[in-house]
Amino acid sequence: MKSLAELAAIKAKMQDKVVIREGEGAIRVVVGMATCGIAAGARPVLSTFVEGVANNNLTSKVTVTQTGCIGICQYEPVVEIFEDGKEKVTYVKLDADKAKRIVEEHLVGGKVVNEYTIGEYKKI
Amino acid sequence: MKELSLHILDVAKNSVKAGASLTEISISTDTDGLMTVSITDNGCGMTDEVLKRVTDPFYTTRTTRKVGLGLPLWRLAAEQTGGSFHIESSTEEGRSGTCVTAVFDTKSIDCMPMGDIVSTVVTLISGSPDKDFVFSDNDERNKRSVYLDTRQMREILGDGVSLDALEIQMWMSEYLCEQYENKTEN
Ligand SMILES: Nc1ncnc2c1ncn2[C@@H]1O[C@H](COP(=O)(O)OP(=O)(O)OP(=O)(O)O)[C@@H](O)[C@H]1O
Numbered sequence A: 001m002k003s004l005a006e007l008a009a010i011k012a013k014m015q016d017k018v019v020i021r022e023g024e025g026a027i028r029v030v031v032g033m034a035t036c037g038i039a040a041g042a043r044p045v046l047s048t049f050v051e052g053v054a055n056n057n058l059t060s061k062v063t064v065t066q067t068g069c070i071g072i073c074q075y076e077p078v079v080e081i082f083e084d085g086k087e088k089v090t091y092v093k094l095d096a097d098k099a100k101r102i103v104e105e106h107l108v109g110g111k112v113v114n115e116y117t118i119g120e121y122k123k124i
Numbered sequence B: 001m002k003e004l005s006l007h008i009l010d011v012a013k014n015s016v017k018a019g020a021s022l023t024e025i026s027i028s029t030d031t032d033g034l035m036t037v038s039i040t041d042n043g044c045g046m047t048d049e050v051l052k053r054v055t056d057p058f059y060t061t062r063t064t065r066k067v068g069l070g071l072p073l074w075r076l077a078a079e080q081t082g083g084s085f086h087i088e089s090s091t092e093e094g095r096s097g098t099c100v101t102a103v104f105d106t107k108s109i110d111c112m113p114m115g116d117i118v119s120t121v122v123t124l125i126s127g128s129p130d131k132d133f134v135f136s137d138n139d140e141r142n143k144r145s146v147y148l149d150t151r152q153m154r155e156i157l158g159d160g161v162s163l164d165a166l167e168i169q170m171w172m173s174e175y176l177c178e179q180y181e182n183k184t185e186n
């Protein structure tokens, strides 16, 4: 049974956590969550990233944040991944399954899933 | 949008945009299956002019200004079930705020499914970790009641832990899901 009291234990654990900062290999996942994104299916995409990062023990290295409209509404749901010393990767037209693959191959495996990037999408 | 929970996310984001420090989402369903969803905030409120625009869909089409579809669609979702829609808002300094109430007849075939309300609540809270939210969902039919108040969470967590930390998001999600599964207790 979950209870509010558990938060104290989570807090204690988080204070011990060594957080990898910008400049040391940190990865930032940004999900577009404006009305356009939500209508296109961004909410399950966001949930998949959050669960994927937590379940793969990546919370010290990867953060997942929400942002407003990224300005390319026709490509929503859109996710941008920022990593030190690397070019930003923009994934477009995502769904929960594609997000799962990005967690496994990009966040865990370190390899960009080219077929879901905006560059590839524009070629079709 | 095909789920009521997605509309709720959209409408509650208006409260955040209006600068609300506290937004309350309350869902209650009576024994006849009549479901009232109210979203109440202490944000800046709406002037009469804005209020007229957001409640009258014909009014909006006549203006040249780009107006959003969030509230008109939410209203439509309620009214198409035979339910109702109502907004109260005040811009009076010190006590400004808005309350959007939508009533749905869940027995109507035109009532959209609720969908993943837990994701909506977690997304909303983690998207604005500095704001407070109170969520409640009471269903008279199966005596189920679900509740989450970020102010209570903050009391335990203190300033050191942000509500958008992934660990906290996972906890909120499990905490709410468990309450939804717990039908008869409480
Ligand atoms: N809770 C609120 N407090 C203050 N003003 C509000 C609130 N909700 C809506 N409004 C006002 O009503 C307008 C219309 O809201 P609506 O959700 O329909 O569209 P939008 O938020 O402008 O755009 P969209 O939701 O389509 O991105 C808002 O722009 C805002 O000015």
Ligand SMILES: [Mg+2]
Residues within 6 Å of the ligand: A035, B010, B011, B013, B014, B068, B070, B071
């Ligand atoms: Mg809106």
